[in-house]
Amino acid sequence: MSERAIDRRAMRKRGVLALAGAAEAEVRGRPDLATVSRLRRVNAISATAFVLGGSLFALGAALSQADVGGPRLAAVVYLVGGVFFTTGAYAALLQVANAPRGADPDGILRTPPWRWWSLEPGRLDWSSAVTLFVGTLFFAVSLTDALIGDLSVAQLHRLVWSPEVVGCVLFLVSGHLALTEMRHDRPRGRRTDLGWWIVVVNQLGSVLFMVAAIAAFVRPASGDALAVGVANWGTLTGALCFAIAGVMQEFERPDGAA
DSSP states (O other): OOGGGBOHHHHHHHOOEEBTTOSSOOEEEEEOHHHHHHHHHHHHHHHHHHHHHHHHHHHHHHHHHHTOSHHHHHHHHHHHHHHHHHHHHHHHHHHHHTSOOOBOTTSEEOOOSOOSOOOOTTOHHHHHHHHHHHHHHHHHHHHHHHTTOSOOHHHIIIIIIHHHHHHHHHHHHHHHHHHHHHHHHSOGGGTTSHHHHHHHHHHHHHHHHHHHHHHTOBOTTTOOBSOHHHHHHHHHHHHHHHHHHHHHHTTOSOOOOO
């Protein structure tokens, strides 16, 4: 069976070797105990990090909208949330790097030697994961710079707003690649499963983050944001999308060993 014929998301998320494009997953292999343990552990780290990161971003937006604690408190909450976002994205990249690549002749999926990084630009799942991870790094730069305080409008644009927008664009690109992978590997009739909805909800969160970033642009003439309320509510709802998708991701894991 060629690698292109495999549903890669099912492989790295659930440890199931299934044919891509089949009306129903045609299972050709099941994971052994070590593979189940590894996939569950990495998935739990990624999912939990996104739940915490999304929840903290939503809290930061709520604090900002209610004007509680001043901008510094919201900035600190955002920064801690950004650390969790980066952790979740890196764990998602580890899922791709350490996913089973195929089954033994006896139909058992086993994990390859552990890797902390991989270079596989020809794979949609790798491209999506690494784009998301880099996007979180741009967010980290923006969130760190926001703590400096007393920045001019030009500095805000260069140090805070620009990396935030780049991060949002990368989130959108990552989501598009994930959706493309789903369309390639799963027929229309199977796009209502859990994995499909996780990708869709995450992409909705990315769209809302981009709306918030645009609304947060500071007018050079007045020094005011275009629409503070839209920026805060876009961030809050987008963050909740990522948190909800993280909760859903907790259930996209292997059922058990072969």
